[in-house]
Amino acid sequence: MYLASQLRPDLVIMDIVMPKLTGIEATIQIKAFLPSVAVLVLTGYDYDEYIFGLMEAGAAGYLLKAVSGDELIHAIRAVYAGEPVLHPIVARKLMSRFTSEAGKTDRVSHLLT
Secondary structure: OHHHHHHOOOEEEEOOOOOOOOHHHHHHHHHHHOOOOEEEEEEOOOOHHHHHHHHHHOOOEEEEOOOOHHHHHHHHHHHHOOOOEEOHHHHHHHHHHHHHHHHHHOOOHHHHO
16 A cells, blocks of 8 residues: 555556565555546456455456456556456456345346336
């Protein structure tokens, strides 16, 4: 967070496992003090708790390290332009969680009547 507050970047590429803070904690701090900074997660982890934690913290994108160099460049440009970017595995997990929660709470049924 210290470097982000000092340098005030437009975009931060974030990992999850780091020496002092987790990527979730760092993203929360960055977004709290610099809400306009786009955070693009680039990690080897696709665990649900990381994905959902980082999305809730305000990450603009989540990629797995298996992406190609071209995909990474495209993602950086997209996130910088304000577009969300998700690795297909991450997108599936988010969609699965959303659809399972929607079914449990029946949030949309009132729209159909």
